[in-house]
Amino acid sequence: MSYVLRNALIPTASGYETTDVRIEGEQIAAIGKGLLAGAPGSVELNADNKLLLPGFVNAHTHSSELWQRGIIPPYPLELWLAQLHEYAPPDPEKVYLSALATAVETLLSGGTTVVDHLILIPGQELATVEAAVRAYREVGIRAFIGPLLQDQALPACLPGGEGGSAAYPLSTAEVLAMLEEAVQKYHRPEEGISLMVAPTGIQLCSDQLFEGCAELSQKYNLPRHAHLLETRAQQLLAQEKYGCSAVEHLERLGYLDRKTSLAHCVWLTASDIEILARAGSTVVHNPLSNLRLGSGIAPILKYRQAGVNVAFGCDGAASNDSQDLLEAIKIGTILHNVTDPDYRHWISPRESVEMASRGGAIGLGLGDKLGSLEVGKQADLVLYDLTQLSLLPRTDPIGLLVLGRPTQAVHSVWIRGKQVVADGEVTTVDVAKLRQELFRHSSWDPFRRSQQAAQLEARYRQVMGLPG
Amino acid sequence: MSYVLRNALIPTASGYETTDVRIEGEQIAAIGKGLLAGAPGSVELNADNKLLLPGFVNAHTHSSELWQRGIIPPYPLELWLAQLHEYAPPDPEKVYLSALATAVETLLSGGTTVVDHLILIPGQELATVEAAVRAYREVGIRAFIGPLLQDQALPACLPGGEGGSAAYPLSTAEVLAMLEEAVQKYHRPEEGISLMVAPTGIQLCSDQLFEGCAELSQKYNLPRHAHLLETRAQQLLAQEKYGCSAVEHLERLGYLDRKTSLAHCVWLTASDIEILARAGSTVVHNPLSNLRLGSGIAPILKYRQAGVNVAFGCDGAASNDSQDLLEAIKIGTILHNVTDPDYRHWISPRESVEMASRGGAIGLGLGDKLGSLEVGKQADLVLYDLTQLSLLPRTDPIGLLVLGRPTQAVHSVWIRGKQVVADGEVTTVDVAKLRQELFRHSSWDPFRRSQQAAQLEARYRQVMGLPG
Numbered sequence A, B: 001m002s003y004v005l006r007n008a009l010i011p012t013a014s015g016y017e018t019t020d021v022r023i024e025g026e027q028i029a030a031i032g033k034g035l036l037a038g039a040p041g042s043v044e045l046n047a048d049n050k051l052l053l054p055g056f057v058n059a060h061t062h063s064s065e066l067w068q069r070g071i072i073p074p075y076p077l078e079l080w081l082a083q084l085h086e087y088a089p090p091d092p093e094k095v096y097l098s099a100l101a102t103a104v105e106t107l108l109s110g111g112t113t114v115v116d117h118l119i120l121i122p123g124q125e126l127a128t129v130e131a132a133v134r135a136y137r138e139v140g141i142r143a144f145i146g147p148l149l150q151d152q153a154l155p156a157c158l159p160g161g162e163g164g165s166a167a168y169p170l171s172t173a174e175v176l177a178m179l180e181e182a183v184q185k186y187h188r189p190e191e192g193i194s195l196m197v198a199p200t201g202i203q204l205c206s207d208q209l210f211e212g213c214a215e216l217s218q219k220y221n222l223p224r225h226a227h228l229l230e231t232r233a234q235q236l237l238a239q240e241k242y243g244c245s246a247v248e249h250l251e252r253l254g255y256l257d258r259k260t261s262l263a264h265c266v267w268l269t270a271s272d273i274e275i276l277a278r279a280g281s282t283v284v285h286n287p288l289s290n291l292r293l294g295s296g297i298a299p300i301l302k303y304r305q306a307g308v309n310v311a312f313g314c315d316g317a318a319s320n321d322s323q324d325l326l327e328a329i330k331i332g333t334i335l336h337n338v339t340d341p342d343y344r345h346w347i348s349p350r351e352s353v354e355m356a357s358r359g360g361a362i363g364l365g366l367g368d369k370l371g372s373l374e375v376g377k378q379a380d381l382v383l384y385d386l387t388q389l390s391l392l393p394r395t396d397p398i399g400l401l402v403l404g405r406p407t408q409a410v411h412s413v414w415i416r417g418k419q420v421v422a423d424g425e426v427t428t429v430d431v432a433k434l435r436q437e438l439f440r441h442s443s444w445d446p447f448r449r450s451q452q453a454a455q456l457e458a459r460y461r462q463v464m465g466l467p468g
Helices: A063-068 A077-086 A092-107 A125-139 A172-186 A207-220 A232-242 A246-253 A270-279 A287-292 A300-306 A325-338 A349-363 A397-403 A431-440 A451-463 B063-068 B077-086 B092-107 B125-139 B172-186 B207-220 B232-242 B246-253 B270-279 B287-292 B300-306 B325-338 B349-363 B397-403 B431-440 B451-463
Strands: A002-012 A015-024 A027-032 A043-046 A050-054 A056-061 A111-118 A142-147 A193-195 A224-228 A260-264 A282-285 A309-312 A381-385 A410-415 A418-422 B002-012 B015-024 B027-032 B043-046 B050-054 B056-061 B111-118 B142-147 B193-195 B224-228 B260-264 B282-285 B309-312 B381-385 B410-415 B418-422
Touching: A050 A349, A050 A397, A056 A092, A056 A260, A056 A282, A056 A309, A056 A325, A056 A349, A063 A092, A063 A111, A063 A125, A077 A451, A092 A111, A092 A125, A092 A431, A111 A125, A111 A224, A111 A410, A125 A142, A125 A172, A125 A193, A142 A172, A172 A193, A172 A207, A207 A224, A207 A246, A224 A246, A232 A246, A232 A451, A246 A270, A270 A300, A282 A300, A282 A349, A287 A325, A287 B325, A300 A309, A300 A325, A309 A325, A309 A349, A325 A349, A325 A397, A325 B287, A349 A397, B050 B349, B050 B397, B056 B092, B056 B260, B056 B282, B056 B309, B056 B325, B056 B349, B063 B092, B063 B111, B063 B125, B077 B451, B092 B111, B092 B125, B092 B431, B111 B125, B111 B224, B111 B410, B125 B142, B125 B172, B125 B193, B142 B172, B172 B193, B172 B207, B207 B224, B207 B246, B224 B246, B232 B246, B232 B451, B246 B270, B270 B300, B282 B300, B282 B349, B287 B325, B300 B309, B300 B325, B309 B325, B309 B349, B325 B349, B325 B397, B349 B397
Parallel strands: A002 A043, A002 A050, A056 A111, A111 A142, A142 A193, A224 A260, A260 A282, A282 A309, B002 B043, B002 B050, B056 B111, B111 B142, B142 B193, B224 B260, B260 B282, B282 B309
Antiparallel strands: A002 A015, A015 A027, A050 A381, A381 A410, A410 A418, B002 B015, B015 B027, B050 B381, B381 B410, B410 B418
């Protein structure tokens, strides 16, 4: 299939220009005024008063958390996690539905790629991955699925030396074998579905698990992912476990490279930042969950000054509690203005767009194939309708897209050259039916009480120095 | 006109209940299961799977800033203001259009009242007020219009002693006379349109202007409004002008009372907070503009602990850059979690809803008439469609409304008992035509260069101790 977009507004170094864009196969084939029509059967699309941008990467989420969005009370990460884990993990059918919804919300907020750090159903690990793969294939979104791995149980996540021996049902070798089987079954990058190695983070993973993941990443050329220093408790835990920072430890284990992306990175020191810059690893900024969980404000301006690549993520919907990438980009852009009085360091809307598109692609090792409007790049493209009320009056289209609150702004989306949103509607899945299914599989239940969070709370308050 | 809403979900102390609500005239007439139909001609509305809440108050905005949303670069307030002021203030026709758009975006994000700190066109002050009044009457939104007053020119806003003598075209007496004329012409609280006294703040107003406003507030029973200590520069300026804090000075001038609402309040001391609590004045929290302009994080958790009433505002659309009240509520709720490690102090979604509705009403001196679901209160009500994708799956409806990113969630709105939104569409004005008018009166102009900001910049950097 090929497309010619007529008179799209695209950003240039000195402003904007109105031009045509031709998509052929999976790629951007031509950009220029007055392009000839495509081959017979090529679709012509009037892009008057529409802004064309490369698709964004939702560079960190956990799709099945959707089932608990809106319901977990204001808690810090460690207590929040206890509550998240307590309530029955969804079955594969629910994983499928929440992956569909995550993909739809990502698409309708400018995202064309999703990185799903997928929480696995114990005993049904491969079925979990299969359900997510199925959903992303149906939607047609480009997906990177990182089965969320751990080989230690939840109590280990707090410093204080009590949790290290907590039993986890699978051995490290079993976890790695399961991951390798999933890779062999589902890793199809040429079809838009990739697997990643994705241990959850230093708080629940052994050194052997990180090393095994690095080996599988080498063997199958997989991107690497993990949480990193999301909370102060994790910073304390790293010192206790390793006698050094988590970043120093991951560097020694050989986990950091140019296709490693690390979610959060709130509690890094200046020397940690130098290590990330040297390794060429990517920070995934999840501003909304960092606020929601009280984790802190990641030092994003320092990362940028040090030359560390930064991308944006929504994080799982139980800690955000949406999958709206434009919201994450807006808050991730303006939040840092309160951390540095010198406005010359603040992030501009154009820089945000670059971080969300090319920054996201670089973090996945795809900087040469994805994330910019250039001939020969993958046609992962989003067309925004600049006549929607939320994008009016006409001022600076990218300024208003990033700093405003775009509503119903996404008009069309192409991924790998295939159109998946047209006239503001997802064309590949039935969203009305999806809403019915989400409704049917849930009930209003605002006052459940978590036992696990209550059990962990006393220890948490003691470790963090909070009054009892 | 009267309405019966059947089977609405409403919050109760212990969760939610499904019930009927009858609206008669301007008021909530009855709440209970199985209400009888209303008088002949009464409208019955099926509220199955819909959440009913009191309308929120957009407690601080500047509607005409809409014309510059998305276009002002990342600047702190003082340089941002120079740029805002430089570009020709809109004519009354544009003021009318931007007030319409502000009202529409407020309605579609749960707001039923707007507080418009209205920037006046020099020489056309009354025409400016008239244009805004006309727009708000047409939409049917409850409006409080505070003509933005000053009697000193912009250079006075920076500390450093150079700006105090800058000439302002009107004398203090002329400014006050203009305000009184506007009050006599347009203040019609019984019709939903009120005027307020609203000097911009200590940075551009003489003591005489504050005192004159307080007198007019007494004479006509008008709410009082002002900006207060939005930036560190203003904190420095207050010390320089008064030898004490701005709050101490306003208390001495007699400006603080129970119907005084103060926008921002970022740079207050512990003793300033005690003064506000004693006076019973309201803090209007504008989290998005405080981030966008790098003003800082207002100490909202401290206000709440001190018993100071807090409401939410979007602030003007050139510093936000939207008028989405649910976005302001979300960020104003979660932002403070990073300022206090004790999660027991964090704001819950139910508390946010209370702040946005009843908190807003209290700040306008209407706590007894507005802002809660009670028989006898004004019927300013919003019905949210819980079957929209952004509010699914079913978890805690208020939790997801506040912490999620609701899209197309507002189904119906009543203000003073009159329905102004039905099936997600504003029924009182033609939004498609409004979009065309906003489009027609604007052009994409991303690379304008401000002379005034450039002129002020060297002095700003010196005063704030930034490298030259």
